[in-house]
């Protein structure tokens with residue numbers, strides 16, 4: 001089965017794929033094999049995941065497959081998978097384990113392996129940047145550093161908290177960095193991720209992940225202002241998740257770009273981007289217009305649990321979240337590159353690229 005959002009609109013940007021019991025149990029078997037082989041951080045597992053994805057696709061309906069292909073071609077903003085099995089012990093702990101403990105958690109590894117397989121279903125490949133998340137393929141998204149609604153036991157409330165997915169602070173609408181380019185490498189930088197995939201190990205209070213598809217927003221922005229967003233007139237501050245000493249700030253980048261596959265690609269971060277001081281008045285006005293259209297857009301809110309996953313097209317969708325309410329909320333994230341992406345490869349398997 002599948003569901004479309006919004007249900008009665010010409011411009012479908014979000015599709016939910018609802019797995020049947022039979023599909024879910026096949027996916028579970030394949031995922032266990034991948035997790036047993038070590039998960040996405042281990043060499044050789046990507047190839048097996050691709051093979052399992054091909055086998056699994058034969059279990060899908062014609063319509064389900066058609067939407068996977070539409071996403072793979074860059075034409076959808078978000079793909080949601082629901083109805084998946086929750087096979088292990090997912091009991092919610094009293095306190096969030098440390099990052100070091102999670103690296104060896106079999107449940108986290110299972111969800112990371114399933115994310116890798118789901119990425120293969122849309123013809124994408126899991127990877128990591130050398131300069132982000134310590135070069136690791138799997139990112140645990142949770143409040144490890146403080147800044148949530150309730151302070152952690154080890155948190156010093158006087159100490160400022162970084163804006164990163166390892167903190168509990170709310171994060172305004174953004175695409176994932178880096179912000180130099182979207183499909184082809186440029187100036188020794190690999191493109192931004194084509195997708196990010198998220199699932200949850202624990203989400204006790206059903207705190208949502210919000211997404212803003214940009215197709216409609218750009219229609220509202222208008223032709224002239226959209227054209228202004230394609231100029232290299234914008235800069236951004238460095239991401240706090242980058243490895244120390246790596247990742248620039250203050251580059252001159254564009255926000256919008258024409259893309260032959262997905263029609264357009266956007267790179268933007270509500271809390272990091274600004275317009276260059278010497279940009280023309282038209283560009284400054286266009287930036288303010290885009291910013292306010294993003295702010296006034298109504299996001300789609302999805303509650304992630306172990307039985308669901310969200311693949312977000314990073315070229316045409318912003319994502320955001322409110323401040324973390326329950327410090328045990330833990331998401332498992334992977335980045336994916338489409339078959340069109342041309343990164344600078346540092347290691348082929350697992351795929352590590354230059355950021």
Ligand SMILES: [Fe+2]
Nearest residue numbers: 165175176319
């Ligand atoms: Fe993010």
